[in-house]
Amino acid sequence: MSTSRLRWGIIGLGWVSTDLVCPGMKKSPGSEIAACLGSSAEKGQAFAQRFGVPRVHATLSDMMQDADVDAVYVATPNALHKDAVLAAARAGKHVLCEKPFAMSVADARAMVQACRGAGIVLRIAHQLRMEQAVNRARDIVRSGALGRVAAISIERSSAMPPRTTWRKDVRQSGVVFDVGVHLIDQIHWITGQRFAEVSAFTHPDRTLGSPDDQITILGRLADDGHALIRATREIASPENNLVIEGTQATLVTSALRFADEHVLRIRDAKGTREERFAASPNYDLEIPAFESDVKGKPSGLPTGEESVHVVATTRAVLASVEERRIITVDE
Numbered sequence: 001m002s003t004s005r006l007r008w009g010i011i012g013l014g015w016v017s018t019d020l021v022c023p024g025m026k027k028s029p030g031s032e033i034a035a036c037l038g039s040s041a042e043k044g045q046a047f048a049q050r051f052g053v054p055r056v057h058a059t060l061s062d063m064m065q066d067a068d069v070d071a072v073y074v075a076t077p078n079a080l081h082k083d084a085v086l087a088a089a090r091a092g093k094h095v096l097c098e099k100p101f102a103m104s105v106a107d108a109r110a111m112v113q114a115c116r117g118a119g120i121v122l123r124i125a126h127q128l129r130m131e132q133a134v135n136r137a138r139d140i141v142r143s144g145a146l147g148r149v150a151a152i153s154i155e156r157s158s159a160m161p162p163r164t165t166w167r168k169d170v171r172q173s174g175v176v177f178d179v180g181v182h183l184i185d186q187i188h189w190i191t192g193q194r195f196a197e198v199s200a201f202t203h204p205d206r207t208l209g210s211p212d213d214q215i216t217i218l219g220r221l222a223d224d225g226h227a228l229i230r231a232t233r234e235i236a237s238p239e240n241n242l243v244i245e246g247t248q249a250t251l252v253t254s255a256l257r258f259a260d261e262h263v264l265r266i267r268d269a270k271g272t273r274e275e276r277f278a279a280s281p282n283y284d285l286e287i288p289a290f291e292s293d294v295k296g297k298p299s300g301l302p303t304g305e306e307s308v309h310v311v312a313t314t315r316a317v318l319a320s321v322e323e324r325r326i327i328t329v330d331e
Helices: 015-027 041-051 060-064 078-091 105-118 132-143 175-191 282-294 304-323
Strands: 006-011 031-037 055-057 071-074 094-097 122-124 149-157 195-203 214-221 226-232 242-246 250-253 261-268 271-278
Touching: 006 015, 006 060, 006 282, 015 031, 015 041, 015 071, 015 282, 031 041, 031 060, 031 282, 041 055, 055 060, 060 078, 071 078, 078 094, 078 105, 094 282, 105 122, 105 304, 122 304, 132 175, 132 242, 132 250, 132 261, 132 271, 149 175, 175 195, 175 214, 175 226, 175 242, 175 304, 195 304, 214 304
Parallel strands: 006 031, 006 071, 031 055, 071 094, 094 122, 149 226
Antiparallel strands: 149 242, 195 214, 214 226, 242 250, 250 261, 261 271
16 A cells, blocks of 8 residues: 555445445545446446546456555456456455355355465455444354354345346345355354355245245354354345354344344343444444455454355355255365
8 A cells, every 4th residue: 555545446336335335435534435447437437426536447457457546345246256356366456355255166265365375455345244243242152151052043134126137147146145145154253163064945946047035044063053044035024133042041132134223132040131232334344444454453354265165155055955955065
């Protein structure tokens, strides 16, 4: 970085960029948006006008040759993440890549190796790691206060707008990629355990060629705990909660989405105690978190190495849906 602020190039100008992540960049005193690249010149110009961006690039190559860009935020359609990340590695630019990180384990490993070889920071935009209530739950689990984690379940809902353009492509779309990958990462983040085996089914059935709007995943963790994930776009009033059951105590949260306050309750032989947290502005928080990573101070955002496991687990989930059997997670 040649300035005191991290200068961003935005690759992909969809609603996640425009409505969620880039407003966080504008709020952060440690960042500025230096350039953008969209799917059309019109989209690029509209984005530049909205956010006061000085340069609109026409190609990925032009973006990577921009000496005034220190880091890129990759928010392209899911199947195009690899090309953008590898280009950034060749150009020596740090990367914040949207989830899902990659479409295959081989691609994920290639992306990680390229960034490691270039000496650049690679982080994946699992912004749910920024949530204060979730981090408190993680601290409690990691402290051993619950005992051995015997079971963990997590549910998260998403809005139900019509799927358009690339989001109709079952190979790179569906609630498994919209939300499910977040929850796989959350379980790894909270428990410190990786998935060993998974079984899953979807609605609609992905084997019929349509992206899923609901997925249920049953997993066995490395230490033999059980994990249950439900990601949905179909439920009108979902719980959106987290339940962690240990051999000594149980932790339950209130809704972790669409609520201004999150309540965390721990129940053990002594009774129930309660903690309350204001909902965290996760998209705003992931920007200074990434800035911290660039400065060599780990923030908690997942590394590429961690996200290889998320990709491997996701591929196992999709294989289970396809093959109707339990699948071993193979990294």
